[in-house]
Amino acid sequence: MAKEKFFGGFMQHLVSEERVIEETKKSIGESLRIDPASIAAENSLIQNLGAESLDFLDINYRLEQAFGIRIARHFVLEHVEELFGEGAAIDDKGCLTERGAQLLKIRLVDHQDVLKAGMELDQATALITVQSMARGIMDILSSLPESCPHCGGARWKSDDGARIGCGACGKDAVFRNGDELIQEWLKRVQEEQKIFPS
């Protein structure tokens, strides 16, 4: 989605997809004490790299510092339950519902074959890969506004290929936060596909 729309053009000059993946591997490597060179984009953070929930928070913090963004604090299924009610995505046994699986297949396009109703939540979060994490970052970076909210300037720059700043006043760019973007995406998908009862 975001990749085709933004990362092929304007954003690619500021922060390349390669850089996003490199920083993601670097943050994971620092947090889990693994050599970044040994990390593949398709590696699952939980299954292949041994990350736990505490580690996700540390990895996210490092990436937030690297790019000047705010990554989502909550997984997409938690947002589903906040918007559409407890039990909408995860049943009382902690397993994916039919609608939860349907929604996740849209979000995690690379894992459509394995996503099924009845899957434990832990198995679903184990599908988060280095690549999917990087995509989440690119989605946030793609929310860069057209002009600087501080000075109105319309020129952005990046000195290090990661943090974006205003070319006029020098202040850090302000992006939409990851949780807001997930909720917007969910509302859009719900409008189009009507997965959850209103």
Add this chain to the structure above:
Amino acid sequence: MEHDSFAKKVALITGSSRGIGNAIARRFAGAGCDVVVNYRKGGGASQRQGEALCGDLRSMGRRAELVQADISVKEPVSRMFEEIDKNFGRLDFLVLNAARAPFKPLEKLLERELRQLVETNFFGHLFCVQQALPMLAKTQGKVVFISSLGSRFYNPAYPLGSMKAAMECVVRDLAESLRDRKVAVNAICAGLTRTDSLKVLRQYWEGLDHLPERCFVEPDEIADVVLFLCGPESRGILGQTLIVDRGTSNRLHAFAAVS
């Protein structure tokens, strides 16, 4: 502290593969104890770090065993204590350190999150105490609960604080009800400690990283007080929660600067 007070004794620290628990395990081993390191989730960083910790403790000349058990479920807790009885034949010190909680304001917690909050951070500790009691009564053992400043101060998106407060009451209650069995129960209220768990708070508490260095406690400082509470020098302390925060909570202004 007297080495003889801990030599050949056995300590179980729940949730000790990482963080404060890891430091406590090392401290007990350093004082002469054999140690049981408990962790919850297999196959990840906790197991890896737990195995490394046990390796380090063994190289200090101690027996160390890694036991996986989710304390929120009674059956694994029972099995953990059966294993301790079988492999060590005794338990002298029980440190209730494990914690697990969602990070959301209380009013946003889903039912399953509320249940997880209470099942790990209240039920879990009580399951451990109940199962440990037969062994602790034989050794006139000690129980120490690791609480946090969240028991008495608001932290954003930190429902765990309510469980810490509840457990500080449990400590007082148990100290009285277990007097006859001569099992001493106390708690430590830990200040801001630089562990992986603190990295969670910094996601929700803007400016946490900019607090003065003196506000932060080292895990070893917590571990030292745990050891003190398990030794004969603390025999006059019962049912108490000792605050170990380098005095941070003495002053209002340290927290007023952040929202």
